[in-house]
Amino acid sequence: MKIDKDVITRVAVLARIDLTDDEKMEFSEQLSGIIGYVEKINELDTEKIIPSDHIGGVKNVLRNDTVGSTIGEGVLERMAPEFENGHIVVPRIIEGS
C-alpha cells in the first residue's frame, strides 16, 4: 500500500501535527517502506484463521471494586501547564452557537 501525501496530510491532521511539504514527502516514502515491508504478511493464507484481537491468550483479568489511593495534593498541579482554583486551565472550547 502506498502511503501518499494525501494520506500523510490526513493522518497529520488527525494527530494534530503540523508538517511542511518536504516533511510530508519524506514521511510518505518512509511509511510506505514500513507498510510495504509488513505487507509481506498478505502472502499468507488466512482464509480459515479467526482474526485475533489480542495476543497471549490471557482473559478475564478483573479487579475488585475496592477504593485505593488517589494522587497526592499538588501532584496534578505540578504536571499541568496551567492550573488555577483546583482546575487545569485550557484554551476555551465552546460548541454550538
Add this chain to the structure above:
Amino acid sequence: MGYEPVIGLEVHVQLNTATKIFCSCPVKFGSSPNTQTCPVCLGLPGVLPVLNREALNKAILAGLALNCSISGYSKFDRKNYFYPDLPKNYQISQYDKPICGPGFIEIQVNGENRRIGITRLHLEEDAGKLIHAGNVPDGCSYVDLNRTGTPLAEIVSDPDMRSGDEAYEYLLKIKSIMKYIDVSDCNMEEGSLRCDVNISLRKKGTEKFGEKVEIKNLNSFKAVKAAISWEIERQSEILDTGGKIMQETRLWDSDKNRTNGMRSKEHAHDYRYFPDPDLVPIVLDMAYIGCIKNGLPELPDAKKERFISAYVLPAYDAGVLTSSRELAGYFEETVRGGANPKKASNWIMGEVLARIDDAGMISSFPVRPAMLSELINLIDNNTISGKIAKAVFDEMAVSGKSPGVIIEEKGLKQVTDSGEIEAVIDTVISNNEKSVNDYRNGVEKALKFLVGQVMKESKGKANPQMVNDILIRKLK
C-alpha cells in the same frame, strides 16, 4: 404533511460502583475538583488499566434486564479523538464486540403496547468535565478530571420510536429498570443518566430512512420530548419546501426551546477504533451469566402484571405503584399490614405521592407502611371518618407519629354513641328551623345542610352515616 419520524436513543447510564471502571479511584459526585484521580485515569505513561469486576457484573445484569443476549466473548477498543476532557486522547469503549447484544423493552403509549428494540449495550469510561461558566477567566476553560474513568453502560436503541411521547416512555422505562436492578442512580441532574437522540423523517409508507440528525445536550426527559417535537417541525418544513436535511449534530438550547446546528471545527469524525492492547478479552460462560441472572429481581412489567392479578388493581394503579421498586415495596407492606389493596393504592397515589418529589425517596417518608395500614383500618372499623383521617395523615406526615397516638392526643375518635349524636342533632334542629321546614316541605338539599351542621358541631367526629340516619328519623 405525511412524514413519519424515525427515532433512536443512545442512553448513557453511570454504573453505581464504588470505584472507577479501570482504576481504584472512588466514584463520588461533588468532590473537590481533580482530587479523585490517579495515574491510570489520568492516562500517565506506563500504567495498566484493569477492569472492575462490579462494573462488568452490573453491565451484564443491565443487559439481562433489557432482554439482551450476553456475549460469550467481548473486548475493549480505543476510540481516538482529541478533547481537553480526555487526558489519554482516547476513550476506552467497546466497538464491534460489545458485552451485550440485541434485546428489547416494552412500553405503553396511549394505552397501546410497543416493543422497542435494543441494539446493544456496551461498557465504556466517562470523560472529564469542562467548565466554562462561573469565575473561569475569559478565553479559558477549566478541566476537572474526577469523572474521568467513571463506568458507563451505553444503551443503544433500534430506530423503533415514532414520537416524542414514545421516546419519553422509553426513557422512563429504562430508568425504572436500571433503578430496579440497582445498577445506576439515573439522576439526570448529576449526569448519571444522559441521552442523545437520533432522528430522521421519511415519507409515510416508505421504508428508506431519511438523513439522520443527532441531538445532544439534552438535560431532562422533558427536553428530549421537546427537542424531538422541534426537530420534527424543523425537518418537515425543510422537506416541504423541497430542501435537503443535512446529516449533523445539533444541540438543544433549553432556554430558547430549540435546537441549533453545532459549529464544529472537527471534520467528519474518524475515531480509528482498534483493540486496546492493555485490556484482555472478556470470555463468559453460561454458568457465570446464570449466576448473575439469579440476582435479577422481579422487573417492573412482571410486577405490574402481578399487582393487577394478585391485588385486583386497575392497570393504571399498578403502573404507578410499580414505577419504582421502593414504592411497590411500600404498597405491598401496607397491604401486608392488613389494609385493603385498592384503598392502600388510593392513599399512596393520592396523599403519599403528593408529598414526595420522587417515588424512590419513599424510604425516608415519615409515614411508614404499618402506620398507613393502621390508618386505613381505623377508617374501615369506623374509629375515624375519612375526613378526619386526612387530617390525621397530615399530622403523621409531619411528626411521624402513629395514627392511634394522634387520634388519642387530639381526641379525634369518631363518635358512634347514638345518644351523644342525638344530643347534637337536637341542638342543630332547634337552631335551624328554616332548613328543617324546607326539608319537611320536600327540599332534599336541606338535609345535606343539616348533616353538615351536625358534623361541624361535632368537630367532624360524628359518624356521618349515623348522623344521616338519625336526622332522617327525627325529621319525619
